[in-house]
Amino acid sequence: MLEIEIDGKKLTVPGGSTVMDAANSIGVHIPHFCYHKKLSIAANCRMCLVQVEKAPKPLPACATPVTDGMKVFTHSDQAVTAQKGVMEFLLINHPLDCPICDQGGECQLQDLAVGYGQSGSDYAEEKRVVANKDLGPLISTDMTRCIHCSRCVRFTEEIAGFQELGMANRGEFTEVMPFIGKTVNSEISGNVIDLCPVGALTSKPFRYTARTWELSRRKSVGAHDGLGSNLIVQVKNNKVMRVLPLENEAINECWLSDRDRYSYEALNSQERLTKPMIKQGGVWQEADWQTALEYVANGLKQVVAEHGKDSVAAVASANSTVEELFTLRKLMAGLGVEAVQAFARNADFSVKTQGAKWLGQSLEELSQNEAVLIVGSTVRKEQPLLAQRLRQAVKKGMALSLVNVHGDDLLTKLAGEVIVRPDQLLEGLLQVVKAVVELKSVAAPAGIDLANVVVSDAARAIANSFEGKAKAAVLLGNIAQTSARYAEIYAAAAALAALTGAKLGVPAVAANSVGAELIGADLGGNVFAAAKKAYVFVGVEPEFDAHNGSQALAAAKQAEMVVVMSAFQSCAMDYADVLLPISPFTETSGTFVNMEGKAQSFNGVVRPLGETRPAWKVFRVLGNVLGFNGFDYNSSEEIRDEALAGDTAARLNNTLTSAVAVSAKSAQGLVRLGEVPVYQGDAIVRRAPSLQATADAALATTVRLNAATIAKLGLVDGGKAIVKQGQGSAELTVKLDAGLLDDVVRVATSHPLTRDLGEMVGAVEVLKG
């Protein structure tokens, strides 16, 4: 510890601290632009110059290491003169367009200029004008305002992992830009907007729609992945105008994925369902809630009476709140219906664990692992901020490796990567298991047959990366979780974890996957395999949200009664019998349990649109209409307390209840690799126009194959191909993907273009289009 003095205040700080760290620790504010606690030190803006005793000239607080006995003056004449000098330089070429600048009101330059700027300027020369850049559909530029702090550039390189932005040219002519002809395509790109201290980078969808001081700030929680990012939702006139990260170091740090940042656009879309509707004689008619609910109650009661309780299934999105899933389940129980399924994207429901599956550790603990293996995941797109967290951990020494079905770049250093066909994910994992068994000279784990497994060098590298590591984890990604051989993969991963002393973790796919399991909203298996007489869909579109979209759609179409509860009117029109408008996460209070098992409750940030009602209230009324007991809730908190009563942490447990026999098989022929594209995961993101305009969204309209497979099939990169699976087919653009193995056909699921295809992984045919 070093003893120092700042502005006369004595304090002690750990060695290695900078003057800025020290000042922050006692709440002394030193003006700055380029400094950011999550980025490398650039010391280029020079705004943080302070006086240090015995130093001949002012020193930048952000970069100057503290030495013992140092005396710092942040507001002395020398310091303030230096700071004012820098401010003058920053302003000479900065436009005076605050009145039309989106950053107005939250501009660090504006704020500081008030304190440090002069009223007039001695600069009599012409001001610099810088051409704007096209960064894609999410970020808008006003490059003349740029003050060259380089935060955005450092973000792309250090946090996002790939330097998409750079500072071209030199000196005064330096310009921030992406590579010519490229946009910024990172899945966490929007953070540069928050980082930009001036109005050079602003939100494109938000542009000119409101002034920041007109917006109220409300807290919420991210509803599109399992991380549980904390949000600030900014609201004007009962409308969500913008979403920003709310800093929570334990979860999203100060970042936000683009998905969580821009999905709100869908909430204001024309497609919103605002009134209950009933289809009578094939014609849709608006109805009042009372009528609609009686129709639903009677209909369901009747189907159960006629066809039995197994003839009805409820399918909910795992982005539904604890309160929604709990009241849904209770309602169905009242009807005698067991099948309440929030995991319709899964194919294999035979994994039985002693508790709800979860990350197996906190996010912070995950970062501290020395070795982590991820099995079957497009990590950056599934969990953008988890990928970011792992990237930082790798820089601190974590050995990260993958057993995967494609070679997508995680934009970080890997200790090992085994790439297999999507129908061989288990076999890829077994290679690592066998490599560990051989390395440790131990017997194969019980129930796991390793006889036919051939170990690759990559698998050995992964095995080695676990050696001698006290803290380690094995994680099962979305591709593993939705595999038809999930149980075997799970058992192999559990065995690997046991062999290496690692924790087994299941990063939750959706905002409330863990909550759904805690509540037991995972019953009924594949509810579309044998079609039901009646379905209740809560926040799901079966053709997009089920493992096999065409199978689910067919099941919905043949049902006698389909109740769709949704925030959107589109899509379900052809198979639903009744449409009930329910609140998206911004219009209801509720709770999500994130992947680390943390329950986060939030309030609605705006009033429900039109006659929209929170789903839990709908179930409450339905419960009462049906005359069930226990539906007299006064608030969502009451429901939550009942749903999550007791020690929920103790109910998180990834241990298998019984052994699973695991054995390797071989596979051949063309095989589909079906993944959920980053902006197709749920009904909200599918309707967010700016996200749909991104390069990632465009990628979802392609069929990706490696060069050898393209050649073998007589296709051309950029040309058309017809992909056939089962009864369905899809015409897509061919795109070269050097990271795939031979015969792998990478085609999105959950996408309108591929709706007619079958299961995520399975045999396909590909013809020239």
Place this chain on the structure above:
Amino acid sequence: MSTNNLTTHNLLSAESLAQIDREVAKYPADQARSAVMGALRIAQVEKRYLTNDMIEFIANYLGIAPMMAYEVATFYNMYDMKPVGKHKLTVCTNLPCALSGGYTTANYLKQKLGIDFNETTADGKFTLKEGECMGACGYAPVMLVNNHSMCNHMTPEAIDKKLAELE
């Protein structure tokens, strides 16, 4: 850190690629980025100027982000990002050269070629550039031909002779 979509066709001759490989070999195995300046120079010698495609090709060849190579190509003066004439003539006009006739040389060239700085003759033969100190002030006035060949004491007579030599 390489992108998945490596450019598969070569934009450079085998000879240039071999030269680039020699540059790469000078640096530690995980520091191929160090060779980017040399690689851009070699590409420019072959193609006379750098296109964006070329910059991307080189970035991919070295396994770095295209923007990293672009930053380098636009930071250093001697890379040409636009087409230049067959012979690029750079005249130093910095103070030491100016004291010994740097501007006289530059003006003579301008008049003789009928172009200003940063322009190219209509026949595409010559491009004229103003240079900063070339570290050869004692030989002033100095002129650099095609980045790599330094000409000393460029009096008008010497210029006439040099221009006649340049085909």
Place this chain on the structure above:
Amino acid sequence: MTVYVKGVVFENVNFEDPNCWRLEEYVKRGGYAALKKIINDKITQDDIIADMKTSGLRGRGGAGFPTGLKWSFMPRSFPGQKYLVCNTDEGEPGTFKDLDIMVYNPHALIEGMIIGGYAMGITVGYNYIHGEVFEAYQRFEEALEEARAAGFLGDNILGSDFCFQLHGHHGYGAYICGEETALLESLEGKKGQPRFKPPFPASYGLYGKPTTINNTETFASVPYIIREGGQKFLELGKPNNGGTKLFSVSGHVNRPGNYEIPLGTPFSELLEMCGGMRDGKKLKAVIPGGSSAPVLPADVMMQCTMDYDSIAKAGSMLGSGAVIVMDETVCMVSALERLSYFYHEESCGQCTPCREGTGWLYRVVHRIANGEGRPEDLDLLSRVGDNIAGRTICALGDAAVFPVRGMLKHFRHEFEDLINKAQKAKGL
């Protein structure tokens, strides 16, 4: 045109001989004897560094930092890779000495670097060579081949277990890469943007590893020191200013060129060696240490001796030893305009005061030179300069301000005259 007078770097070099740079000729002049002595007599690292300290050799790149002291900073027992870097990015206007070393005597530099590597326990070195002198880069690469073939460079040098690899790195036109940390960034394949110090290269240098950087002339002086002893080198010059130094004389003299003379030689003698003023004109002013050094008027300069202390006392700096001589015909406003343009053009652009301030300085000087000056401009220049100097990451900011200060101090009247004329022309 290089003129060797009396010194160590060009000792016995016959500039007329086109092969004078070759290894064979270098060895005939006593080259690689120092290296052989070290290896054969198993001279210790400590002894070499002690000798370097005795020699009083100060860095020839501009800052004049004692070389022996710098070498002693290198963590000798550091377990990982360390690097030795030579700075041949000679770009300071007026300086052209390193070019001649590369062209006429590259093995002196190579031998100096090998000895440096030995003394500091470094096995890999790079020589960063100024972009515009490609021929020097090619010659260096050729000289390296010769040294490797002769067993002076590479693995197991002269049969010992000492290994040293050396490579040339060619710059491509950026003055700022002469600044040592910008040079390191550039060597790493990035833009040449200086790093904030601390950490210094000795602890965090090339690829984040401990690194020692010296100027070409500094390294080229090493073989002599080791061969003849530090004391002998010291005595060539004067205390605190050991040895001889190359002065690059440019401008209005009859024989511009490089003069290697003992530190402490009177400027008047140097001027005579150069054949005096061109066309018999009168000396008006001298920039004694490269364009970043403040200008000194003739009378002050004529009192100076050519060494670090004397020039500093006169209010300027010896810098890289580039002596820019200006006669009575020179308009100081125009001279400053050209220099200010240079710093504006060469600012790397990362830090605010330099990026914004150098352009501002240039534009004001440009206005004055073009008859559009305003009475308040001279105060403005001082104020802007004060807001740049000492506030930047590297010394380019200072380098841009010193010429302005020097000119305003000694030749303010020329600026005022132009401004007054401009005012009159406007009828003010």
